[in-house]
Amino acid sequence: MALGKDYATQECSIARALEVVGERWTLLVIRDALYGVRRYNDFLVHLGIPRAVLANRLQALTAEGILEKRRYQESPPRDEYVLTDRGIALWPALRALGIWGREQLGGEPMRTFWHADCGTELSPYGACPTCGALVAVRDIDMRPGPGLDPDPADPVSRALLGPRRLLQPIETEQGAAPRPV
Ligand SMILES: [Zn+2]
Numbered sequence: 001m002a003l004g005k006d007y008a009t010q011e012c013s014i015a016r017a018l019e020v021v022g023e024r025w026t027l028l029v030i031r032d033a034l035y036g037v038r039r040y041n042d043f044l045v046h047l048g049i050p051r052a053v054l055a056n057r058l059q060a061l062t063a064e065g066i067l068e069k070r071r072y073q074e075s076p077p078r079d080e081y082v083l084t085d086r087g088i089a090l091w092p093a094l095r096a097l098g099i100w101g102r103e104q105l106g107g108e109p110m111r112t113f114w115h116a117d118c119g120t121e122l123s124p125y126g127a128c129p130t131c132g133a134l135v136a137v138r139d140i141d142m143r144p145g146p147g148l149d150p151d152p153a154d155p156v157s158r159a160l161l162g163p164r165r166l167l168q169p170i171e172t173e174q175g176a177a178p179r180p181v
Helices: 013-021 026-035 040-047 051-063 091-105 155-159
Strands: 067-073 078-083 111-115 140-144
Touching (some): 013 026, 026 051
Antiparallel strands (some): 067 078
């Protein structure tokens, strides 16, 4: 029997959230957007995702108000995809998934997350142990962890190698390249 496309019998808010972000690749697109990826080509090479799937996910996330499409160049026209507040609010869910994956499935941390203001590593639940408060996504610095490949092949992974602020747009040569049809 084919799987249904939604969870029509479920009233729960987890099921409702999964209706929006539960498709394959969707949370990884959001993860990349939190790391500063904004452009089609950059998502494409970093995720290794089929083009049609990426186009579908970007469109769906835009329709759900999680990403906002912004024109950054008129001639030829180019758009980028920027997280809205609604999208940024998925950060704790993604971070919790990452911690669960490492604890339950193994592996070294690829990235670690720090309070930019005071330089303290965040607790698993996103609070700063020094300041005693939850830290806003825009105030979180990401640093490479021991599991991160120090010499990746693709330009987006290279742009994400060093310490950087979450949501800060990445700079890649190929991000500016024409979008292949
Ligand atoms: Zn702090």
